[in-house]
Amino acid sequence: MAVSKLVKYLLFNFNLWFFVGGIGILSFSTLVKINKAAFQITDELLPAVNLLIFVGAMTMAFGFLGCCGALQESRCLLAILFKGLLVMFLMLLSVGVLGAISRTASAQEIVKEHMKDLLPLSEQPQDFQVSFQIVEGTGFCCGFFGGHHDWGNAKAVPPSCNCRDFTRNCTVMEERIIYATPCMTYYMTWLDRVSVTLMGIASGFGILMILGMIFSSILFCQLRDGKKSFFLSF
Incomplete structure (x- = not known):
């Protein structure tokens, strides 16, 4: 079975977007963490921000590996890419869950109790x-x-x-x-917007990662079948 050039270059383009997107996520999340006061980031939101920093760095790394794997048609790199995308997808799913939790009444009560101590x-x-x-x-x-x-x-x-x-x-x-x-009204409105943004980022990159896993699997199988056909011809 010949390697599909369409799948190969689609996978390369996806990974190029992953690499660029990773730079964007890493830059934005690092800026937010450095300027916690300006973005009104509380201790309750820091885990989600830290997770985004890690996901951004990993997205850059796996995006680069994916580009190399697609161009060189390397099954090893494609396997690493698939596993990496799966792990990052689960992490982004966690970001979405954290964003959803922060919008619930229970999370808001936790913030209220925390601020009462101040x-x-x-x-x-x-x-x-x-x-x-x-x-x-x-x-x-x-x-x-x-x-x-x-x-x-x-x-x-x-x-x-x-x-x-x-x-x-x-x-x-x-x-x-x-x-x-009172600023509680303003703060909860802002917190809700941040939560929606986090879930939107997680959903968008989650869809891209699913497509990346599909294309990497197809290309990996084509390379495997192609290698089998090569040995069977002798």
Whole structure:
């Protein structure tokens, strides 16, 4: 059975996309981890981010091996590619599960309980307060659960709570106009979007990996049958 050139070059193109996609996943997930405060990444989301970093690195490696295996028609490299894609597919499935779990009410309650330990906010380390004030300015919110009360007292409420967009929900506090919406609402909306993004990435690459496994299996079988035919001709 002759090796199909169509399958061969389709597999090469898939692996080229894996390699490029791996660079994208690795770059984005590393950026997110380095700038945890800017992306509001909590300890609950770090496992998914770390898993994406690992998957991105492995995708690059197996994408390169797959390109070489397809061009050189190497059964060894194709076998490694298939096993690697299977492992990465299971890992991406885990990312999707983590993203789905983070959207459930139970996970949200865990986040709430974790944040309750940080009250009052004015007694937390300075770097945490600065990071949270960035969240308040970005999300047009103040405090976490109880609005400005989460800062402990009126004097401790930072300027990030000052209402600058009067189309938002604002209230008056001792001659100051501040945001009335707690940041919990903003945070859960953002968390839901991140979860959807993670599941979308996992689903998209999962489909590509399934196709890659199919094409690598076909090419591997064609090479095996071709080798058998070669020996039988003598």
